[in-house]
Amino acid sequence: MAGKESQEQRSQQRAGEQAPAEAEQSDLAERKAQLDADVDALLDEIDDVLEENAEEFVKGFVQKGGQ
Amino acid sequence: MSVRRVMGIETEYGVSHPGHPHANPIRMSGLVVGAHARRAERVGGLARRWDYDEETPLRDARGFDASRAEADPTQLTDDSSTANVVLTNGARLYVDHAHPEYSSPEVTRPRDAVLWDRAGMVISAQAARDAAGLPGGHEIVLYKNNTDGKGASYGTHENYLMDRRTPFSAIVAALTPFLVTRQVFTGAGRVGRGQDGRTPGFQLSSRADFLEVEVGLETTLKRPIINTRDEPHADPALWRRLHVIVGDANLSETATLLKMGTTAAVLTLVERGLIGESLMVRRPVAEIHAVSHDPTLQHRIELRGGRRLTAVQLQMEFLTAAARLPEAGSDQATKEILAEWERVLVALETDPLSLAEDLDWVAKYALMQQYRRRDGLQWDSPRLHLIDLQYADVDPGRGVALQLEAKGRLRRLTDPSDVERAVHTPPHDTRAWFRGECMRRYPAEVAAAGWDSVVFDLPGRHALQRVPTLDPLRGTRAHVGALLDASPSAEELLAILKG
Numbered sequence: 001m002a003g004k005e006s007q008e009q010r011s012q013q014r015a016g017e018q019a020p021a022e023a024e025q026s027d028l029a030e031r032k033a034q035l036d037a038d039v040d041a042l043l044d045e046i047d048d049v050l051e052e053n054a055e056e057f058v059k060g061f062v063q064k065g066g067q
Numbered sequence: 068m069s070v071r072r073v074m075g076i077e078t079e080y081g082v083s084h085p086g087h088p089h090a091n092p093i094r095m096s097g098l099v100v101g102a103h104a105r106r107a108e109r110v111g112g113l114a115r116r117w118d119y120d121e122e123t124p125l126r127d128a129r130g131f132d133a134s135r136a137e138a139d140p141t142q143l144t145d146d147s148s149t150a151n152v153v154l155t156n157g158a159r160l161y162v163d164h165a166h167p168e169y170s171s172p173e174v175t176r177p178r179d180a181v182l183w184d185r186a187g188m189v190i191s192a193q194a195a196r197d198a199a200g201l202p203g204g205h206e207i208v209l210y211k212n213n214t215d216g217k218g219a220s221y222g223t224h225e226n227y228l229m230d231r232r233t234p235f236s237a238i239v240a241a242l243t244p245f246l247v248t249r250q251v252f253t254g255a256g257r258v259g260r261g262q263d264g265r266t267p268g269f270q271l272s273s274r275a276d277f278l279e280v281e282v283g284l285e286t287t288l289k290r291p292i293i294n295t296r297d298e299p300h301a302d303p304a305l306w307r308r309l310h311v312i313v314g315d316a317n318l319s320e321t322a323t324l325l326k327m328g329t330t331a332a333v334l335t336l337v338e339r340g341l342i343g344e345s346l347m348v349r350r351p352v353a354e355i356h357a358v359s360h361d362p363t364l365q366h367r368i369e370l371r372g373g374r375r376l377t378a379v380q381l382q383m384e385f386l387t388a389a390a391r392l393p394e395a396g397s398d399q400a401t402k403e404i405l406a407e408w409e410r411v412l413v414a415l416e417t418d419p420l421s422l423a424e425d426l427d428w429v430a431k432y433a434l435m436q437q438y439r440r441r442d443g444l445q446w447d448s449p450r451l452h453l454i455d456l457q458y459a460d461v462d463p464g465r466g467v468a469l470q471l472e473a474k475g476r477l478r479r480l481t482d483p484s485d486v487e488r489a490v491h492t493p494p495h496d497t498r499a500w501f502r503g504e505c506m507r508r509y510p511a512e513v514a515a516a517g518w519d520s521v522v523f524d525l526p527g528r529h530a531l532q533r534v535p536t537l538d539p540l541r542g543t544r545a546h547v548g549a550l551l552d553a554s555p556s557a558e559e560l561l562a563i564l565k566g
Contacts (some may be wrong), residue, residue, distance in 0.1 A: 039437050054449040060088040065163035066079040066221025067286035
C-alpha cells in the first residue's frame with residue numbers, strides 16, 4: 001500500500017513537471033479535432049440540401065445571356 | 068454625406084426548372100412576375116404598367132445617341148410588351164432578357180441598399196414558390212448569380228446619382244482602377260475560369276471574365292468596365308446616373324454593404340477632384356481578369372506611372388483618400404463604411420480566410436476547400452460546380468449561402484422584421500416613397516409608373532394625368548407624407564397637386 005501511494009505521488013509529481021508543453025499540445029490537438037468535427041458536421045448539413053446528381057444538375061443549368 | 072447619395076441595385080436572377088434545361092426562361096420569368104402581381108393584388112397594391120416615356124437606352128455619356136437601327140436588339144430596353152410591375156415598396160419587378168429582374172427602389176444609404184436588396188430576394192423567392200403552386204405549375208428555382216458557367220452572363224447593376232458637373236473622363240480615370248480591384252471584397256467567387264468556365268480553378272469574381280472593353284455603351288456583349296449609358300431619370304442638367312455593370316451578385320450582406328458604400332465614397336472623391344489619375348492602371352481589362360484569377364491576392368497590377376501594387380494595396384490607397392474626407396469624422400454611415408473597409412482590407416492582407424463569415428468568395432472558397440479535403444475533389448469536379456450554383460439559390464431551405472447564414476456562418480446585417488417591412492414599404496427619403504405609397508393607396512387609379520413619374524387614370528377624365536417625379540430627392544415621406552395622408556382618393560391628391 002505504501003509503495004503504491006508513493007508511486008502515485010511520484011507520477012503525479014512527474015505529470016506536474018511535464019504539464020505546460022504537453023498540455024498545450026493536447027489542447028491544440030483537441031481544438032483541431034473539435035474544428036474538424038465541426039467542419040464535418042457542417043459539410044454533412046450542407047450535403048443534406050445539395051442536389052443529388054451533381055453532374056446532371058450542372059449540365060442542365062443553362063441560362064440565356066442577360067445584361 | 069460622402070457615402071450617402073441616391074443609389075440602387077438591379078438584379079437579374081438566373082431562372083430554371085430543375086430537370087428541364089430547355090424550359091422557356093421568358094415564360095418562367097413571366098410566371099414569376101405574374102405570381103407576385105397576383106399576390107400584390109390580394110393585399111391591395113395593384114401591379115401596373117411601367118411608364119417608358121422618359122427612357123433613353125441609347126444615349127451615350129460621351130455625348131451622342133447611338134443609332135436605333137444599328138443597335139443590337141438587346142440594347143432596346145424600352146419595350147413595353149413584357150411583363151412588369153411596380154411594387155408598393157417602390158421597386159420594379161419585370162422580365163428582362165429572359166430573366167426576372169428586381170430593380171430596387173432608390174435609397175440614400177448603403178444600409179438601406181442592403182435592406183431593399185434583401186427584400187427583393189424575399190419577394191423573388193416567394194414569387195417562385197407561388198408560381199410553382201399555380202394549376203399546371205412546376206418548380207421554378209431562382210439564382211442570385213451572374214453566369215450559368217457555360218458562357219452566358221447576366222448582371223447585377225448598381226446605380227449612383229452623381230453631380231453632372233463631374234467630367235465623365237474623370238469618372239473613367241478614377242473608377243476604373245477601383246472597379247478592377249474592389250472584387251477582393253465584392254467577388255462572389257466562381258468555380259471555373261474563362262467565360263465558359265472550362266479552365267479548372269477558382270476565381271474571385273463571377274463577372275470578371277465577361278468584361279471585354281474599358282469603356283462602352285453595351286451591356287449584353289463587349290461588356291465594358293465603365294458603362295456609358297446616359298439615362299439619368301432626373302434633370303440631365305443637374306444629374307448623372309452612373310450605371311455600373313461589373314458587379315457580382317452578392318449573397319453576403321457585408322459584401323453588398325461594402326460594394327455600395329465604398330463605391331459611393333469613391334464617387335465623392337471624384338466629384339470633389341480628390342483622386343485624379345495617379346491610380347490609373349495600364350491594361351484594365353487584362354488586370355481585372357488577372358486579379359480575379361488570383362485568390363492568393365499576390366498579383367501585382369501595373370499602374371500607368373510604373374508602380375506595381377496588389378489589388379488590396381490599391382484599395383488601401385482609395386481608403387486612405389476617403390478617410391481624409393470631412394464626413395469621415397461626422398457622418399455615421401460614412402464612419403461605418405470606412406471602418407468596415409479598413410477591417411476587411413487588413414484581414415485580406417494578413418489572413419483572408421478569416422473573412423469566411425463576411426465575404427462571398429471567401430465563404431465559398433473555404434467551403435470548397437473543406438469539400439476537396441474530405442472527398443478528394445479536383446476543381447473540375449461537378450460537385451464543386453453544384454455547390455457554386457446552389458450557393459446562390461434564393462430559397463432559404465435550399466440555398467447554400469442562406470443555409471450558412473441561418474447557421475451563423477455568414478454574417479447577417481439585416482433584421483428579418485425590417486426586411487419584411489421593406490418588402491411592402493418604400494424607403495422614406497427618396498421619390499420611391501411617393502411611388503410606392505401611390506401604389507398602396509390608389510391601386511385602382513395608377514395606370515403606370517416609372518422612375519420619374521406616376522400616371523393616374525381617373526374615372527370621369529378623358530386624359531391620363533401624369534405626375535412627374537423628376538427629382539429623386541423629392542416625393543419623400545417628409546415632403547409628401549402629410550399630403551398623401553390628407554388625400555383618401557387619387558382625385559383629391561391630384562386636385563391638390565395640380566390645383
